[in-house]
Amino acid sequence: MRFCRTLCVLMPLLGLPGCLSVSHPFANPGQEARRLTQDNLPPSRLSVPVPVPANAPWRPATARWAKDVVVALLGQSVPAVSQNPKPGDWWVRLGAKHAPDGGVIPRYAIVGPDGRVRARGEGAEIDRAGWLAADPDALNTVALQMAPDIAQNLTGIQAGLMHSDPHSLMNRAARVYFAGVQGAPGDGNVALGRAFYTLFPDTRNTVQTSAKGADYTVKTTVKIAPLPAAPKAKNAEQLVTIIWHVLTPKGQEAGAATQVHGVPAHSLDGAWGDVAEAAAQEAAGAVHTIITNYSGRDHKPLPPQTGADKDDDDMPLMHTSPTSPAR
Structure with a gap:
């Protein structure tokens, strides 16, 4: 893509x-631009919503991370927008999970307009303290590290859609x-x-x-x-x-x-x-x-996704406390 x-x-x-x-x-x-439906990639944007409720105390920190992801995706020539997904949008769901050694592993899922997860990925593990404190450098590093992987998965998703379309340039x-x-x-x-x-x-x-x-x-x-x-x-x-x-x-x-x-x-x-x-x-x-x-007719489709469709935020992205305020 x-x-x-x-x-x-x-x-x-x-x-x-x-x-x-x-x-x-x-x-x-090419001409396939005229035939985009909800099952094709993407209308004109890739939405990246802030993955926490509006009243969450760590909302500003997660909003900064979502914005960093958007900027990093734009650097990969992906038309990303920091907003909640609208009807017909493809979007990226951000999250994180605990690492066995106590660190934090950032995660993402690429979600289609039908709500199905089409691809998942993880960023490099980062220090838990930096994550919970919403360290700007740490968040930006995570975004820059994840963006190429997201872009590559989007390319594979598009290839899969083209492969299944008899009218695409992959088949004619x-x-x-x-x-x-x-x-x-x-x-x-x-x-x-x-x-x-x-x-x-x-x-x-x-x-x-x-x-x-x-x-x-x-x-x-x-x-x-x-x-x-x-x-x-x-x-x-x-x-x-x-x-x-x-x-x-x-x-x-x-x-x-x-x-x-x-x-x-x-x-x-x-x-x-x-x-x-x-x-x-x-x-x-x-x-x-x-x-x-x-x-993109020479691109390879992604392998089928496995696993249940569930939220990827197994732990709070960031949190505030009397000793660790969000910045």
């Missing part, structure tokens, strides 16, 4: 370096609308377009000339700019930048692959020839990667 990540890779188009930028925050994959090929190329000199627009249209399809991705029913749209732009000549250079050069934008049906960018290279000035003013084919071949692989990463 996806949470915005950037992956740079080498795209050696006749020596062209490139950068593959993949947006993947806990995202709704992605339908990609190729909107063409703009800005290239010579026959670049046509040559790049034809090469990409030929080289892109494989067993997991199809290409079409209509936006209707497409899971993603690919739009390509080419820019040519002069390069300052080196002091002893005999021939002027131009900088060629090709960007392959991959968009969701709502127009959001799922990722982009960029190819940049210096070429002899005006060498692409006519026929692109092998340059177009090399560029399209590298771009096809990059777009495959963007779609796979953004949709």
Whole structure:
């Protein structure tokens, strides 16, 4: 679940370096965003409620912990919100239990809109005194330690939902609308377009000339700019930048692959020839990667959860006393 990540890779188009930028925050994959129900992940947020009653004397301390968890989850690109879950929300139930040696083990459960626990996890054991005193550093450390595990479990939950959905990209090929190329000199627009249209399809991705029913749209732009000549250079050069934008049906960018290279000035003013084919071949692989990463179709589902659905707060999260006030 996806949470915005950037992956740079080498795209050696006749020596062209490139950068593959993949947006993947806990995202709704492609056209499946239109079909979200209460059984799918998540509407637009992951709620993290304060796990104690409003009149509990340790409410401020637990509220601080819940807020720390939200901030840590946002750092994992999970759209978490510190609030009580609303209808249709997925949410995180926080709690803790006694450790055999007298410490405290923070716990969490990921709960679906139907109230079922879909995943559980624990943080590292911390000192009981620091926990009961609601030490801010201890609470923040717990939140930072738990957040990656929560995010990973959310990814596995999403994978399980996709696995059971025959319409998801885990069970069918992605339908990609190729909107063409703009800005290239010579026959670049046509040559790049034809090469990409030929080289892109494989067993997991199809290409079409209509936006209707497409899971993603690919739009390509080419820019040519002069390069300052080196002091002893005999021939002027131009900088060629090709960007392959991959968009969701709502127009959001799922990722982009960029190819940049210096070429002899005006060498692409006519026929692109092998340059177009090399560029399209590298771009096809990059777009495959963007779609796979953004949709999450290669993620592995979580194993089935076992155990009774019960509250995870086996002990008070924090408490106040005459000698240990909450801060």
